[in-house]
Amino acid sequence: GENVEQHPSTLSVQEGDSAVIKCTYSDSASNYFPWYKQELGKGPQLIIDIRSNVGEKKDQRIAVTLNKTAKHFSLHITETQPEDSAVYFCAARRSNDYKLSFGAGTTVTVRA
Amino acid sequence: GAVVSQHPSRVICKSGTSVKIECRSLDFQATTMFWYRQFPKQSLMLMATSNEGSKATYEQGVEKDKFLINHASLTLSTLTVTSAHPEDSSFYICSARDSLNYGYTFGSGTRLTVV
Numbered sequence: 001g002e003n004v005e006q007h008p009s010t011l012s013v014q015e016g017d018s019a020v021i022k023c024t025y026s027d028s029a030s031n032y033f034p035w036y037k038q039e040l041g042k043g044p045q046l047i048i049d050i051r052s053n054v055g056e057k058k059d060q061r062i063a064v065t066l067n068k069t070a071k072h073f074s075l076h077i078t079e080t081q082p083e084d085s086a087v088y089f090c091a092a093r094r095s096n097d098y099k100l101s102f103g104a105g106t107t108v109t110v111r112a
Numbered sequence: 113g114a115v116v117s118q119h120p121s122r123v124i125c126k127s128g129t130s131v132k133i134e135c136r137s138l139d140f141q142a143t144t145m146f147w148y149r150q151f152p153k154q155s156l157m158l159m160a161t162s163n164e165g166s167k168a169t170y171e172q173g174v175e176k177d178k179f180l181i182n183h184a185s186l187t188l189s190t191l192t193v194t195s196a197h198p199e200d201s202s203f204y205i206c207s208a209r210d211s212l213n214y215g216y217t218f219g220s221g222t223r224l225t226v227v
Contacts, residue, residue, distance in 0.1 A: 034216065043118070043205050043218040044156070089155060098144050098209055100216060102155045 002027045004092050006103025013080050014111050021106045023090035024072040032093040033066060033073045034100070037086045044089060048075070080110045114140050116208050118219025125196055125226055133191045133222045135206030140217075142208035145189040147181060150203045150221075162189050196226040 003026040013019050025033075031052040036044035050057045050064045050073065057064050061080075066073040077084055087107050091100040115138040125131050135145060143164050148156040160176075162168040162183035170176045178200075180192040189208075193200055206219040 036218070041203075041221070041223070043116075043221045045218070046215070049215075099146070099158060099161065100207075104155050 002030055002092055002094055002099075002101035004090060004101045004103045006090050006106060008106060009104065010107045010109070012109045012111060015080060015082060017080055019075075019077040019080050019084070019108055019110075021075045021088055021090065021108075022072060023074070023092075023103050024070075025092040025101070026071070027092070027094050028068075028071065029095050030092040031095040033064070034091050034093075035062075035064060035075050036089045036091065038089065038105075039086050047088075077108075080108075082110050082112050084108060085110045114208075114210055114215055114217040116142075116206065116217045116219045118206050118222060120222060121220060122223045123225070125224070127197055127226055128195055130192055130194045131196055131224060133193075133204055133206070133224075135189045135191070135208065135219050137187045137208040137210075137217070140208075140210045140212070141186040142189075143186060143211040144209040145183055146207040146209070146216075147179070147189075147191050148205045148207065150205060152203075156205060159191075193224065196224070198226045200224065201226045 006023045034049035037047045038044045061078045063076040087105045089105050090103040117136045119134050145162045147159045159174045160168045160170045162181045164183050168181035183189040205221045
C-alpha cells in the first residue's frame, strides 16, 4: 500500500512568518495529494490539493508544491496568523483505488 | 461547496449497547464513503470503505461484525458500533467522495464514549 511520511510533527512559528510542512510518499502511481486542516474536536477540512500533472498550486497564503520524481510534496503557509494554529495532515491517493493514505500530522502553533 | 453532515457529534452509551452514526452528503452524490477512527493526537485510521448498494470493504484488523456499515443510498452511510465496550471509545469520522471530481469531504466527527 501507500506509505506517507510527514515532517515535522510539531511546528511553532511567530505570527507573520512562514510555515512549511513536508511529506513523502512511496507509491509512484499516486496521483492526488490533498492537505487537510483539523481543529480540535472537528473533522478535517480540505485547504488545498494538487494533482500529479501539476507542480505547484497557490491559493492566497497557501501553496503546495509537488515533486513527482522525488515523490515528495510540501505545504507552504505565508504570513501566518493565530487562526492558522491547528493540526495539518497531508494525504496521497493511488490511481488504482479511492483510498487516501494520511501522514501522521503536524501540529502548528502560531505565536502572537 | 460540498458538505457532509455527520450525526451525532457526541454520544455516551453504556457497555453492551449499540450506537449508530449517520453520515450524509448534502449537496452531492457519494458513490463511495469512508469511515475512519482517530485516537487522540494521532492520524486518521481507515476502518472501511462503503460503496452504495454493496457490502463494505473492511481494513485488516477491523471487525466487520462489530462495526456494521450500511450505504443504502447515494447520500447516506451509517456506522453501527455493536455491543460497545470502553475500548471502542474514540473519535469516528466519515468522508464522502464526490464521484464527479477528485474531492473528498469529511464530516465533523462523532465523539463516542462508552461507559
